[in-house]
Amino acid sequence: MKTNGQHDEPSRKWLRKMAELEDRSGSVLVGGLAQDLGMLPGRAADRPRVLGRFVEFARRTRGLSVERLAEEAEVDLAELVAIERDSERQPDPRTIYQLAIVLRVSSGKLLELSGLAEPRDQELDEAALRFAARSEPSAKLSSAEQNAFEEFVKVLVESSDED
């Protein structure tokens, strides 16, 4: 079947109107294929919010107060508190980077956990899930939690050379 012809060539008025709409929206991306081929980032909602819990556990394992860790990592105290509470606010990349140095884990992986870098490491996702499932926020570290924490740290440290 042929088109009836009258619509094949859009009027300039049409193009102008649609171009303005495109401008306002800022994007025309259609992503069914990209999703099929695994090119979309993982959904943030699917990832357990473990960054705060991890930072808190790591800090307590080292016997540090929040204040002391903020000092050592040279990061803003309020931001560190927000991170430990897993607040909705996205942390500053520099803060995560500094924390990674002090906590001696891969900055790339910590950035992934914080949602600042594209999630690409399935092993990390799984490790985070295990850690989240086996630890309680703000509780005293039980030995089971301690084990869960140590296992998680292993994954966070591994291949940090690649980052």
Added chain:
Amino acid sequence: MSERRVELIRREDNAFVEATMLDGLAPEDLLLIERVWGPQRLRLLEKLLRRGVPRKERPESLHWDWGLKSGELRLLEAKGFGVICQDEWQGAMLVRTASHFTQLEEDKGKPLVYGDYIEAAPWNWRVKVLGQESRFMGVGSILFREAVLESIREGFHGRLGLHALPQAESFYETAGMTRIGQDPDKQDLVYFEFTREQAQRFLGDGGAV
């Protein structure tokens, strides 16, 4: 491969400029396009990372790389379109014309054209945080229009379905498509459809804008 003359708007002087709509691209032609677009994506990514721009505010296809998907693209049964202007690929689209069916109650179960992929060249993205404006305006619109025309050519009366990326939802909604809802099979991308009436309205006056 056939080609038709279309127009785009050049932002620099707000003038209508001649462009070519190529019909008959194979999916693997995206690999050729990626050779030009890929380095541009990287340049933008570097700039955005240097500024510490969070992911939500970055263009959503910044990390796409068709070069890595060559095998899968070769097997894909999709039909491709591209817009060329001033010797460069300004945008590309893939559609499927078989085995996709209308979900809307009206015409439910009838075949439609499924838009698998629409993207403008990285220099046509509007990246507000970097102050980047698109070089040409209307690239996405002219491709989207071509998908509707393809549906008419296939005898589907303009019926069209597609999954929009979050940043593009407002475009397709304002263009008059019906928002069916988040699709759990597609990582919750929102699925949109055009009925034949909506498609006609869109071709005529740009839909519900």
